[in-house]
Amino acid sequence: MSAADAPVQQVDLDVLERTWGPRRPGIVGWLGQCNHKAVGLRFIVTAMAFFLIAGAMALVMRTQLAAPENDLVSPEVFNQLFTMHGTLMMFFFAVPILEGLAIYFLPLQLGARDMPMPRFGAFGYWVYLAGGILLLSSFFFGAAPDGGWYAYPPLTTAAFSPGLNIDLWLLGVTLTEISAIVAAVEIIVLIFRSRAPGMTLARMPLFGWSMLATSAMILVAFPPLVVTSLLLEIERKLGTPFFDGTAGGDPLLWQHLFWWFGHPEVYIQLLPALGILATVIPVATRRRLPMRWLVVASFLAIAIVSFGLWVHHMFTTGIPHLALQFFSSASFMIAIPSGVIVLSFIAAFWTGRANFDPPTLFAIGFLVIFVFGGITGVMVGTVSFNFQAHDTYFVVGHFHSVLIGGNVFPVFAGLYHWFPKVTGRHVNRRAGQASFWLMLVGFMLTFVPQHVVGFLGMVRRMWTYEEGLGWEVWNLASSLGSGILGLGVGVSVVAFAVAWRGGEPAGGDPWGAPTLEWSTASPVPQHNFPVIPVVASAEPRWGPLNRPDPVEASPWYAALGNPPEGQRETPVTTPIHGRSAAVALLPTHSLWPLWTTVAIMVVLIGVLFDLWWLAGVGVVLVTASLVAWTWPAGRTDLREADIRETEPTPLDGPDRGRNVRTFRVVTDGGRSIGWWGTVNGVIALGHLVGATAVATVYLRSRTVTWPPTATEPPGVTAIVIAAGLALVAAVSTSLAERGTRSGRAARPVAALLLVLAGAFALAGGLIHLIVTLRGNLPVDEHAFWAIWWLIGATSFVLLVSATITAWVTAWHLGKRDVIRTGHDAELAPVRLWVWSCAVSVVALLAVAMGSAVWWG
Amino acid sequence: MTTTDTARARPGAVAITLAVFGGTIAWAFRFGLGYLLVPAACEIGDWLLHLVTLGTALLALAALVLSLRWARRLDDAPLRFSMWFGVALNVFFLAAILLEGSGVLFVDACAKAALP
Numbered sequence: 007m008s009a010a011d012a013p014v015q016q017v018d019l020d021v022l023e024r025t026w027g028p029r030r031p032g033i034v035g036w037l038g039q040c041n042h043k044a045v046g047l048r049f050i051v052t053a054m055a056f057f058l059i060a061g062a063m064a065l066v067m068r069t070q071l072a073a074p075e076n077d078l079v080s081p082e083v084f085n086q087l088f089t090m091h092g093t094l095m096m097f098f099f100a101v102p103i104l105e106g107l108a109i110y111f112l113p114l115q116l117g118a119r120d121m122p123m124p125r126f127g128a129f130g131y132w133v134y135l136a137g138g139i140l141l142l143s144s145f146f147f148g149a150a151p152d153g154g155w156y157a158y159p160p161l162t163t164a165a166f167s168p169g170l171n172i173d174l175w176l177l178g179v180t181l182t183e184i185s186a187i188v189a190a191v192e193i194i195v196l197i198f199r200s201r202a203p204g205m206t207l208a209r210m211p212l213f214g215w216s217m218l219a220t221s222a223m224i225l226v227a228f229p230p231l232v233v234t235s236l237l238l239e240i241e242r243k244l245g246t247p248f249f250d251g252t253a254g255g256d257p258l259l260w261q262h263l264f265w266w267f268g269h270p271e272v273y274i275q276l277l278p279a280l281g282i283l284a285t286v287i288p289v290a291t292r293r294r295l296p297m298r299w300l301v302v303a304s305f306l307a308i309a310i311v312s313f314g315l316w317v318h319h320m321f322t323t324g325i326p327h328l329a330l331q332f333f334s335s336a337s338f339m340i341a342i343p344s345g346v347i348v349l350s351f352i353a354a355f356w357t358g359r360a361n362f363d364p365p366t367l368f369a370i371g372f373l374v375i376f377v378f379g380g381i382t383g384v385m386v387g388t389v390s391f392n393f394q395a396h397d398t399y400f401v402v403g404h405f406h407s408v409l410i411g412g413n414v415f416p417v418f419a420g421l422y423h424w425f426p427k428v429t430g431r432h433v434n435r436r437a438g439q440a441s442f443w444l445m446l447v448g449f450m451l452t453f454v455p456q457h458v459v460g461f462l463g464m465v466r467r468m469w470t471y472e473e474g475l476g477w478e479v480w481n482l483a484s485s486l487g488s489g490i491l492g493l494g495v496g497v498s499v500v501a502f503a504v505a506w507r508g509g510e511p512a513g514g515d516p517w518g519a520p521t522l523e524w525s526t527a528s529p530v531p532q533h534n535f536p537v538i539p540v541v542a543s544a545e546p547r548w549g550p551l552n553r554p555d556p557v558e559a560s561p562w563y564a565a566l567g568n569p570p571e572g573q574r575e576t577p578v579t580t581p582i583h584g585r586s587a588a589v590a591l592l593p594t595h596s597l598w599p600l601w602t603t604v605a606i607m608v609v610l611i612g613v614l615f616d617l618w619w620l621a622g623v624g625v626v627l628v629t630a631s632l633v634a635w636t637w638p639a640g641r642t643d644l645r646e647a648d649i650r651e652t653e654p655t656p657l658d659g660p661d662r663g664r665n666v667r668t669f670r671v672v673t674d675g676g677r678s679i680g681w682w683g684t685v686n687g688v689i690a691l692g693h694l695v696g697a698t699a700v701a702t703v704y705l706r707s708r709t710v711t712w713p714p715t716a717t718e719p720p721g722v723t724a725i726v727i728a729a730g731l732a733l734v735a736a737v738s739t740s741l742a743e744r745g746t747r748s749g750r751a752a753r754p755v756a757a758l759l760l761v762l763a764g765a766f767a768l769a770g771g772l773i774h775l776i777v778t779l780r781g782n783l784p785v786d787e788h789a790f791w792a793i794w795w796l797i798g799a800t801s802f803v804l805l806v807s808a809t810i811t812a813w814v815t816a817w818h819l820g821k822r823d824v825i826r827t828g829h830d831a832e833l834a835p836v837r838l839w840v841w842s843c844a845v846s847v848v849a850l851l852a853v854a855m856g857s858a859v860w861w862g
Numbered sequence: 863m864t865t866t867d868t869a870r871a872r873p874g875a876v877a878i879t880l881a882v883f884g885g886t887i888a889w890a891f892r893f894g895l896g897y898l899l900v901p902a903a904c905e906i907g908d909w910l911l912h913l914v915t916l917g918t919a920l921l922a923l924a925a926l927v928l929s930l931r932w933a934r935r936l937d938d939a940p941l942r943f944s945m946w947f948g949v950a951l952n953v954f955f956l957a958a959i960l961l962e963g964s965g966v967l968f969v970d971a972c973a974k975a976a977l978p
Binding site: 206207208299300302303304306307310311314317324325326327328329331332334335336338339342343582583 | 893896903939950957961962970971974
């Protein structure tokens with residue numbers, strides 16, 4: 007029965023709105039909002055603010071370079087400007103704004119009520135904001151970072167960059183990386199478990215596919231940057247010589263770990279942008295995107311090959327030429343899937359009926375600029391050319407073509423496309439068109455001359471230049487162009503601001519678009535959809551089965567009956583076929599993600615100013631906030647219904663009507679949201695541990711004296727025992743989980759097993775702490791001792807986290823409403839996490855000992 | 863087993879993963895091993911790298927044949943969709959393996975240089 011045949015009662019809509027809306031009025035309610043629309047919009051607005059700040063810095067730099075021998079700003083300030091410009095654009099704008107767009111619109115495109123872990127998403131935003139505040143606060147301390155956006159040591163070590171500058175950069179960037187990992191985990195779980203019934207992976211919108219590839223890349227690429235940032239911060243604070251070539255370290259370790267993140271980062275910024283264009287272009291051309299499955303394959307190919315390019319930033323560091331050739335070939339190969347996507351977009355324009363609305367124009371702008379940047383990318387991917395152009399303005403021109411063409415223009419296309427959905431109002435069409443032309447002309451005038459002046463020998467990051475080098479006219483043109491580009495951005499910002507309040511009403515679907523977000527009202531109500539949509543094609547609003555509206559009540563969900571007011575239920579579907587599987591309960595809005603972030607800031611302020619007691623207080627606050635955050639909610643209505651699946655044939659294929667299944671509110675094991683979130687968290691942890699292991703092996707391979715003395719590291723036997731205790735803790739959680747799931751173990755027995763698991767893990771952690779602190783390791787003398795210390799400290803942190811997880815869950819077991827006998831929704835993730843911590847501890851120990859024994 | 867039975871037989875998760883991502887995995891091995899073995903190739907000869915290229919190219923080719931076969935035969939639409947983009951990925955990564963491997967024919971494994 008379609009929604010049109012059975013209109014939803016207003017009273018039901020009111021209940022839904024109250025259930026999904028903020029719990030409290032006023033500023034407290036606003037701060038505590040965890041709804042995906044609130045979090046997504048905050049990401050978008052904050053990222054745009056950072057974009058404008060970073061853009062203003064660019065204008066100051068271009069003014070400085072407009073004429074030779076200019077002294078508008080000092081060399082020191084210029085260093086700070088290019089560092090902050092690059093950092094804000096790369097870490098605080100380009101990725102976060104795409105995360106914001108995904109967090110806002112992907113649940114709507116997939117037909118979900120909310121993100122699957124809303125509090126986690128809110129935490130991601132607050133951490134991102136905290137990172138930005140930390141970075142920008144450097145101006146107030148007179149200590150803005152000045153080591154470049156990729157912060158190469160030894161320039162950024164304490165010896166050459168004393169003061170807080172680099173510390174603020176490292177901690178601010180680490181926070182935004184953590185935020186990105188949080189968003190990636192959430193988006194992956196959303197895509198695999200929260201799609202509308204009937205939305206198979208093959209029918210998923212291309213924006214979803216691009217975000218899936220991007221999120222997977224973030225889980226692999228960002229943890230190594232977190233590791234290397236922490237290594238540098240530890241080196242700055244404790245003198246550990248990880249990057250000191252005279253004491254067993256190597257500055258190239260930073261470059262390898264940074265660019266392992268840094269090159270995929272370019273595609274992390276590109277792929278979601280391509281997904282946005284794959285959303286905008288079918289609407290603009292009134293036809294489905296040609297070669298859809300090939301575009302999906304291209305997204306995946308780009309995501310994978312992008313990890314084979316990192317050395318193309320290190321061609322001039324002395325790596326053997328044959329190895330460089332492998333990276334050069336990979337750089338050429340990535341042009342193929344990129345070209346497939348571009349050709350698909352061109353084919354849509356060629357065969358469709360394009361309009362010239364602002365989203366369309368920005369999509370065309372992408373095609374022009376990105377192809378230009380792609381071609382110069384193939385040039386700098388060639389080893390011989392790269393040796394000539396390395397660190398010149400040619401490279402500056404190239405990467406701005408890729409980033410502005412591949413990120414900024416698609417983002418603006420998306421903003422113009424989705425603005426009516428967010429506000430219910432249209433942006434002025436002429437203002438959008440004027441903004442586009444100003445930005446396109448401004449871009450060309452700014453960056454084409456930079457390629458030329460690069461050929462003429464101007465290197466990047468120059469504060470000023472002498473007269474008579476033939477660079478004047480190109481720099482003047484570039485500076486004028488940047489002003490026009492800035493004006494174009496300004497026109498859009500004003501147009502958005504004016505339209506927010508006074509734009510023409512847009513209605514639910516002003517574009518006649520094919521995806522689900524246009525099936526609900528504009529602005530979107532708190533609950534997203536009156537009833538959960540059912541999907542039968544890749545373009546639900548254009549498909550013959552769903553025309554004109556795909557919104558249809560799922561019979562199985564109707565059979566469960568309405569939830570009580572305040573109980574936030576969302577359907578869980580199967581990962582591949584999108585079949586209805588169960589119903590999950592989502593937590594309510596909360597301030598705890600914010601308090602947790604504040605507590606983390608207390609830790610960081612303590613570390614920054616060497617107030618270690620304050621850092622200790624912060625750690626206690628973080629722990630307390632996390633426990634309060636995960637505290638179980640009150641009584642819930644755990645309904646069940648045995649029903650015959652009766653969804654339409656196109657959705658379930660030949661199985662229609664065959665299965666009688668029990669649908670439950672509350673999910674178990676592999677179906678639970680928590681389990682899926684933990685799996686992704688474990689993947690990120692694996693890459694954190696993997697990056698630490700790679701750093702150890704790399705330093706070992708570059709150092710003859712490893713270990714520096716024949717003496718055995720202190721406390722080896724105790725550490726081996728600690729690793730054994732960690733494994734015993736893991737086994738205890740397995741026993742607790744299996745007993746609870748099968749119903750064999752009484753609840754007190756399971757709780758006791760978890761308490762024991764926590765105790766074993768804590769004992770192991772304390773052994774690591776004692777050995778690390780009392781061993782008097784000469785951590786500042788050789789990288790081997792620094793690595794040994796690092797692995798001890800990491801093991802302590804991992805095992806304490808395992809302890810807290812086990813003990814909090816043991817406490818939850820005492821609440822019958824939260825963990826029912828025969829269900830393992832909470833115990834399965836705990837088992838997974840404790841096992842991961844234990845295995846990580848064993849693996850790190852094995853790598854450290856192996857580096858000393860097997861190769862020594 | 864009849865043709866219809868073959869068409870309806872659903873491959874297991876491992877087989878699906880290998881068919882779709884076999885070429886990708888082979889490329890990752892060739893890339894990683896190739897990078898790590900360049901110093902060894904400088905010592906003992908280029909044949910080491912040719913061997914890696916040949917082995918991984920054969921793996922990618924096998925994945926391509928498998929994904930193409932299943933893309934034509936499977937009934938399940940989402941699986942068929944997966945197999946078709948598996949075909950695209952396997953073709954792409956096979957080409958990548960051959961392109962990268964061919965460089966060994968032209969570049970000296972012992973050559974290196976750095977900008978001062």
